[in-house]
Amino acid sequence: MIRFQGKKVAILGLSVEGVDSVQFFVSEGAQVICADRRTGVALGETYEKLRRYPVTFQLGVGYLEGLDDCDIIVRTPGMSLHLPQLAALQNQGKEITSLTKLFFDLCEAPIIGVTGTKGKGTTSSLIYEMVKAAKRTVYLGGNVGIPLLSIVRKIHTADTVVLELSSFQTEDLRKSPHIAVVLRTTQEHLANFDPLATNFHVSREAYIEAKKPIVRFQTSRDYAVLNADDPTSSSFAKETAAHVYYFSRRDRHAHAYIDSGSVFLKRNDKTELICRADEIILRGEHNLENIAAAALTATLAGVDIASIRQVARIFPGLPHRLEFVRQVGGVDYYDDSFSTVPETTIAAVRSFQEPVILIAGGSEKGSDFTQMGSVIAESSVNAVIVIGAMTGRIVKALKQARFAGKIITGCNSAHEVVQKAAGISKSGDVVLLSPACASFDMFPNYKERGKQFTYEVSLL
Numbered sequence: 001m002i003r004f005q006g007k008k009v010a011i012l013g014l015s016v017e018g019v020d021s022v023q024f025f026v027s028e029g030a031q032v033i034c035a036d037r038r039t040g041v042a043l044g045e046t047y048e049k050l051r052r053y054p055v056t057f058q059l060g061v062g063y064l065e066g067l068d069d070c071d072i073i074v075r076t077p078g079m080s081l082h083l084p085q086l087a088a089l090q091n092q093g094k095e096i097t098s099l100t101k102l103f104f105d106l107c108e109a110p111i112i113g114v115t116g117t118k119g120k121g122t123t124s125s126l127i128y129e130m131v132k133a134a135k136r137t138v139y140l141g142g143n144v145g146i147p148l149l150s151i152v153r154k155i156h157t158a159d160t161v162v163l164e165l166s167s168f169q170t171e172d173l174r175k176s177p178h179i180a181v182v183l184r185t186t187q188e189h190l191a192n193f194d195p196l197a198t199n200f201h202v203s204r205e206a207y208i209e210a211k212k213p214i215v216r217f218q219t220s221r222d223y224a225v226l227n228a229d230d231p232t233s234s235s236f237a238k239e240t241a242a243h244v245y246y247f248s249r250r251d252r253h254a255h256a257y258i259d260s261g262s263v264f265l266k267r268n269d270k271t272e273l274i275c276r277a278d279e280i281i282l283r284g285e286h287n288l289e290n291i292a293a294a295a296l297t298a299t300l301a302g303v304d305i306a307s308i309r310q311v312a313r314i315f316p317g318l319p320h321r322l323e324f325v326r327q328v329g330g331v332d333y334y335d336d337s338f339s340t341v342p343e344t345t346i347a348a349v350r351s352f353q354e355p356v357i358l359i360a361g362g363s364e365k366g367s368d369f370t371q372m373g374s375v376i377a378e379s380s381v382n383a384v385i386v387i388g389a390m391t392g393r394i395v396k397a398l399k400q401a402r403f404a405g406k407i408i409t410g411c412n413s414a415h416e417v418v419q420k421a422a423g424i425s426k427s428g429d430v431v432l433l434s435p436a437c438a439s440f441d442m443f444p445n446y447k448e449r450g451k452q453f454t455y456e457v458s459l460l
Helices: 016-027 045-050 084-091 099-106 120-133 149-154 204-211 231-239 285-300 305-314 342-349 370-377 391-400 414-424 446-458
Strands: 008-012 031-036 055-059 072-075 095-098 111-115 138-142 160-164 179-182 223-227 243-248 256-259 262-267 270-276 323-328 331-335 356-361 381-387 406-408 430-433
Touching: 008 016, 016 031, 016 045, 016 072, 016 099, 016 149, 045 055, 072 084, 084 095, 095 099, 099 149, 111 120, 120 138, 120 160, 120 285, 120 305, 179 231, 179 285, 223 231, 223 285, 243 285, 256 285, 262 285, 262 305, 270 285, 270 305, 285 305, 285 342, 323 446, 331 446, 342 356, 342 370, 356 391, 356 414, 370 391, 381 391, 381 414, 391 406, 406 414, 414 430, 414 446, 430 446
Parallel strands: 008 031, 008 072, 031 055, 072 095, 111 160, 111 179, 138 160, 179 223, 223 243, 243 256, 331 430, 356 381, 356 430, 381 406
Antiparallel strands: 256 262, 262 270, 323 331
């Protein structure tokens, strides 16, 4: 507590992480400035919550000005490290940090960190549930679970922490987790398409480089869990001094692998069956891969095989990630609103053998829909309802792939989309919302897109 007592600390960006940072520094006796480019009205409930604390506000235009007398600057992940104002403060000798970096510095418990382009939330949650099933004290944070910095003083050395980490949370780390998990990594955040964010990567190389600190500072006492099938993930083996373990969809020599729809784990010179596809709730081969990664990580963390099996078989998945909504008239409705890139929509489509009515589209994210069009054309999808700003590009990709099903456009709300899907579906079909795009043209975020879809389905 002495480190922050009386220090002047600026929290830049009042997201969930920003609120957690405020709570922590106030409890540590620091003088806190809350800075955000949004106004108090725009911040809404967040502003009202923070007004209860002994803090000062610097909001709207010029929120980054006048911070020269601050001792510590805490940025949220949505704020670029390379902003000229931050660079100027750093040149003055100010400490520029982040919630994640602070947490790594202060946490006494071993940390399991999970990164990758997609699957982080599901894999992190699986690991958390597996450790929890073994009757151990475990915390889940990062982009899922709960904010952890405000309770870091309550976390003990015998506990375990699981963190889902984006590239914006790993890029300034100077410590690595005890177990680092790097899932399949394609590309993400290569342009600034979020109207509230200032952080993005200038190239794929910069995106990958931002993830490398998750393994870069490991020692021979640590573990790295990598995807043997993904060249980017497996290349992280060259960046770490840790013991490296692999999971794979096809390589039976890997430490955890998938074979004929089942997940196997090599443990203590034995090969253990973890689960079969027909006995789990999660759908799709990509989720078998997530289970393989989680099972391997959990066993390295000392979790017993029974707990690993139990969780793999009963884990229901996360909201908006290929989430079953309900069945209406024999038609199954799935919410995969979290799918904001073509790769995850491809995985979702491949999860079904039933006839699929796919709802895709949204706002720009710099994606190429060519491969997605080809996969859809060869899949069980018999109709695509295309929405949003990317309608033209998705329709073009479908036509170039000679998709033989129906292409429907012109729906401008969740209500219209669900009504159209219900009108053309029949018993035995699947209606799948898996947009492959960001949401900002029609919805505030992917969660709201999923909620509106789910609500409209509930009215059928």
